Amino acid sequence: xxxxxxxxxxxxxFTLNGEAVDSACEPRMLLTDFIRHEIxxxxxxxxxxxxxxxxxxxxxxxxxxxxxxxxALQVEGCEVRTVESLxxxxxRLGVLQVAFRKHHALQCGFCTAGILMxxxxxxxxxxxxxxxxxxxxxxxxxxxxTGYAPIVKAALEAAAELRGKMNREAVDA
Numbered sequence: 001x002x003x004x005x006x007x008x009x010x011x012x013x014f015t016l017n018g019e020a021v022d023s024a025c026e027p028r029m030l031l032t033d034f035i036r037h038e039i040x041x042x043x044x045x046x047x048x049x050x051x052x053x054x055x056x057x058x059x060x061x062x063x064x065x066x067x068x069x070x071x072a073l074q075v076e077g078c079e080v081r082t083v084e085s086l087x088x089x090x091x092r093l094g095v096l097q098v099a100f101r102k103h104h105a106l107q108c109g110f111c112t113a114g115i116l117m118x119x120x121x122x123x124x125x126x127x128x129x130x131x132x133x134x135x136x137x138x139x140x141x142x143x144x145x146t147g148y149a150p151i152v153k154a155a156l157e158a159a160a161e162l163r164g165k166m167n168r169e170a171v172d173a
Contacts, residue, residue, distance in 0.1 A: 014075045016041070017085040025072045032056045034072035035082060043083040043113050047142075054141035057114035058082050062125075064118045064140075083113035086120060095165075096120060096158045103154040107145030115141045119155050127162040134159070 009024040016039060025034055032046050035058070047055035049068045056067040059081040086094035093101070096116050106112040118137045122129050134155045138148055 031067040099154040105150040
């Protein structure tokens with residue numbers, strides 16, 4: 001018999017940024033807390049803890065999701081990607097990250113990880129996303145520093161580069 005308030009740990013297995021995770025957690029542990037405190041990967045930020053600000057956005061099976069509203073146990077068998085997945089194994093920044101740096105779209109940086117993950121999911125589905133689609137994705141994120149203009153410029157540039165890469169790969173194939 002368990003004491004009142006004592007939580008049993010449950011096993012959770014999923015892939016995080018290409019690496020297998022096999023661990024245990026309390027049933028009510030949030031994915032943000034699991035990623036940050038159990039795994040030690042701190043790129044996913046905790047902002048409002050109510051799903052409003054978007055800072056904690058990760059991609060679960062290719063779809064953006066608020067990690068502060070997702071229980072760790074809910075990602076059983078899933079592929080979870082965080083902002084750390086955007087750079088390569090040598091630490092070279094990805095296309096979106098380079099464009100954000102170039103256009104100063106990351107001022108304080110608190111919201112940046114979540115925005116990058118939402119845009120990454122959008123571009124994985126539609127590398128030809130138009131400005132209206134980019135702005136629509138940004139409505140799920142609060143940014144107090146940039147006024148969104150440099151974020152949109154960076155996203156449009158990244159989308160153009162990704163389209164170019166896809167076209168070059170198609171020609172090479």
